[in-house]
Amino acid sequence: MLKLRSGVIVLLVLCTLVLAPLAVMAQEKVIKIGAMYPMTGRAGLYGLDSVDAAEMAIAEINGKGGVAGYKLELINTDSKAKPDYSVMVAKRYIEQDKVHFLFGVVSSAVGLAVTEVSKQSKKIFIGTDHASTQLTADKFQPYYFRVSNNTFQSMAAGALYLKELAQTKPWSTIAYVGPDYAYGHDQWNELKFNLDRFGVKYKIVGEYWPKLFAPDYTAFITSIIKDKPDILISGLWGGDSVAFIKQATPYGLFEKVLFCSPDAGGNYEVMSATGAELPLGLVLSARHHNNWPETAANKEYVKKFFTRTGRYPTYAAEGAYAGILAIAQAVEKVGNPTDTEALVKALEGMKIKLPEDPDDFTSYIDPATHQIVQVQAIGVTVANDQFPPAKRMLGNWKVYKAEDLLPPKDFSEKKK
Amino acid sequence: MERDTDLKQAVLWLVVFAAFALVPVATASKYHLLLAAHILLWGLFAVAFNMLWGVTGMLSFGQALYFGLGAYSVGLMVKHVGPGWFLPGLGLGLVCSVILSLAVGLLIIRVSGVFFTVLTLAFGQLAWQITFRWYHFTGGDDGVQGIIPPGILGNGLVYYYFILILVALAIWLMHRLSQSPMGVLLRCVRQNPSRVPFLGQSVRFSQLRIYVVSSFFAALAGSLMAGADNSIHTDMLYWTTSGEVILMSVLGGIGQFFGPFIGAGVLIVLQDVMGAKTEYWPLMIGIVMMVMVLLLPRGLVGEFQALRVRLKSLVASR
């Protein structure tokens, strides 16, 4: 008898599933954007920043009356940084919520899973924070667009920086420390690829692979000191970067080597979390800087974000901001958010002025790879307390032209 | 009387089977189909897990190892050999799960209680770390995407029915097992392990047997999941996956054969509904867990049954 009851429960559950969509009434004249940012754990900060920035962009656009008669609307579901769950959410967005765009994601693993859904259901996926080059290279599919730099671009900029450095301050040996997963390995491979491409001579004296979120780097630090590299490239990000820097400082590592972290090392949270402990003279970069370029647009963006949230943005925020602008611009051009093929055409080659663009450059989406093309600035840590709680910001900028950073046409992750 | 139960069970089987078979008829949404597929596969995983814990009393915190093994056998076969190798991958996963669970099982059934639990957790984490790290072969944390079942199975609807039939078959087999002498023996192993040898049966071999059986079906669930999601990733091997399946079992009731299946359904639907509404999902699920553990330890199905018995005796006494 009881077993029958459990059968009834299953039936009820299924009925709810079937009836649920009826409750969702389609609203008219809304561009629905389905975002999947993580809101918990280490990456939660990026997720929160992204959602705040996206909503800020939406408020700006809707405040001006929307685009082509449509208002923008963002829904976010905590992806928990889990690919299988994100796939479910993406399918729900498409089938139940009838979103026009898939949006976001911090982790490349989630990005790779969601791009598959995007491909199968022909729904545009605007990628913002995740950096794996694969998505615009061998996993390329026509409905995916990325509006922030990938690791290849960051590493190309890093390689160019090192090339120039060799002319003023000769160096010969290099070591790498990066998290032991795809992101960490990709960066190192891409850096080596770019150094070779730009004809830089170097000798590798050490490669170190702490696990992701490793709490302790002491053994790595002492080992690196023994290797005596001239340059130490770091592929660590976020809290790992913070922990490494904090633990390495008293060992005097940064006086012995030039520390260079061109993809995520210069992200604002590293600076805010290390405060005055961040040594001067580290070579860092990020996909957006709060104090570069010193254009009115960037200053206003940073200020507005601060007013809205009470904190300064990490680069994840600017990616999401750019994504919303790109969507708005595409819909404006096409006139509706439903004609996917026309929207893809509109996004391909789209020029879009972003806070991170210096006055003489406008970002654009490469029609061949659907990767945004942007300049990248690499800076050196200097004392600067204009963005508290950070006590150090980047300065002495070196700016690299966008076109120089693109991968060659035949580049593929497989050729490592 | 016992034949009567048989009949009721047959009816129940038909009802549940029909309900799931009708999902594609009731909704055209691919999302609902995926949700139903997830309930089926997690349900299978949870029922298989509960054969270990609820029935035999062995709490494994590492069944994700076999779930992931199944998924990765399919995924890596498709990735490295070719898209047509989906089904051989499935077969390989099942074979590997038996071999691995035998080997690991022999090592870990030497201890019991919390020690056993911690060892399973340790082995699960080892497997996760290897998969995470060996990224040329496994794809590391990027996982493997584009796992499309071959031929006619590539159609979502066909694949759903494929899942439905296999899951129904697997759960039916496990149900038969739980009703069989072997099933009774396993319950005896949980209730009073020191008596079992004096019935001429070996506790350790019983435990090893069910560990292998449970792992086999976990691998089946995992390998079918690869085709349902079209992608696999290291999270499938992470301890949180094992934790989720424990939660499903407790939610539904570990003392009931069907409890974990119901638990899986409830949790997945809850996650879907609540996850969309709040970013404080972990808090919600944490509170649900506390309530279940402290107030409703018999699970939804078990408490429901207890309530019915109480009501019945209340009516009878009047």
Next chain:
Amino acid sequence: MDVSFIAVQLLSGLTMATLLFLVASGLTLIFGVGNVFNFAHGSFYMLGAYLAYQTVSAWHGNFWVAALVAAIGAGILGMMAEFLFLRRIYGRAEEGGFQILLTYSFILVIDDLVKMIWGTEYKSLLRPAGFQGSITAAGVTMPTYNLAIIGIGLLIAVLAWWILARTRPGRVARATALDREMLGAMGVNVPRTMTLVFGIATALGGFAGALAAPLRSVTPGAGIEVIIDSLIVVVIGGMGHFWGAWLGALLLGEVNSFAVAIVPEWASVVSYVVMVLCLIFKPEGLFAPRQVRKA
């Protein structure tokens, strides 16, 4: 490898080992005494880090005071958790499973509460005054704060050993693990002992979190990252054996330290390999006394 490098790596390993031990000690204590596997131990570690941060940054407290606040705060919260929740499931059939689930639910709740209170931004603590630099002797550089941590770790190990082995409360605590009922019959207040020990264990976790905070970043989810490592330590050392935890941590720290120097590409799996080897050859833990195996 020259001698001074070996010395440097040994010291690095020792630093790692001490931090591992500090976290794992609470875990092994509550397992040894209470037969409770506190899966949420890492969350108390995280709470400790946040409490220390709060004390130093918002209330401008001294770091060492903050570490004490962290320990006491985590201890009180731990006692509350034991008193309000865990206590209710002792003696239940399948207790082990419910323990793990209940403490798992603590992880989820604490994580989200921390997020509500402190947000998702990374927090950071400075090293305390006087421990910001390093000393160099015979070509070996060692940060003073790392030395302080090693010293504190040793102190705690010795203190805990002394309490458990030489004092009456310690002996009662150890005996609790052996037989809760028997002690109850002997007039020992077992529930109170359990609450107290749970509090001490979580206080150790919170203290470890505070001490580690200046070396790491304080983020939500930090607890989950340490729990697996401490678990490995406890498993290697033999669950519930205090000295075992210290030796296990030492083994793991040193093996890791030299793995980094010798086979850096495999550094991230070394811990697991050590553990599996231990389990194969001595499933009850390397440093646990052999148990009498029953048929």
Next chain:
Amino acid sequence: MECILKLDGLEKAFGGLRVTASVSFSVKEGELSAIIGPNGAGKTTLFNQITGHLLPDRGKITFVGEDITGLSPQQIVKRGMGRAFQITSIFPEETVLENVRMACLSRRDEALSYFRPVHRFKEATDQAFAILESLGLHQQADRPAFELAHGDQKLLDIGMALGLEPKLLLLDEPTAGMSPDERQLTRDLIRRMWKEFNLTLIFIEHDMDTVFGIAQTVRVLQLGALLAEGTPDQIRSNPQVITAYLGEDLA
């Protein structure tokens, strides 16, 4: 009559304490015998060695002409030895029928069948019912075992041992914790079982009415050693036994 169980110089020590001190005796087939002795005489330890639960340090156990020393409990059970426990050992959540049926299935090598529902094992079920009937538990067959009264649980424990159709049945204090009336019933029952199932039966007992009421042979253990062996009358008049039980003074 043939000898079914033979102990040869059995030795067992825990730490420095000798709990079995060179015990040798043989039990004839079909015998109903008792082992008595003061607390701590090593009676249960002896049972544990005979049934394979403990490994003797030295000595040899022969069962139906085969050396079973060092075999595991389940191997020994398979050879036809059944046992019920001093502290009742049953499967509390299973029904009374299921408890006994498990034993019957095990006897028939059907315990590992994993496909056919247990109630379709007709022979085992019938046999289990028959055993419950002769134990007088058949009306409670469908109740979970933990609901039974203490005395009934003891009977169930014996019933499980009977389900194995043992040649030799060992009972450890079958009347412990029973009221005098229950004891009388159990006493009758044991005798009836013994005849009905053609058993060789050894029981440990403290209740002298039971021992001298039904046993054909009585063996006395003291400090791990066999003190005396004989018919109830011989034992009753054995001065050594009287000393052991009543102390030096009264002897």
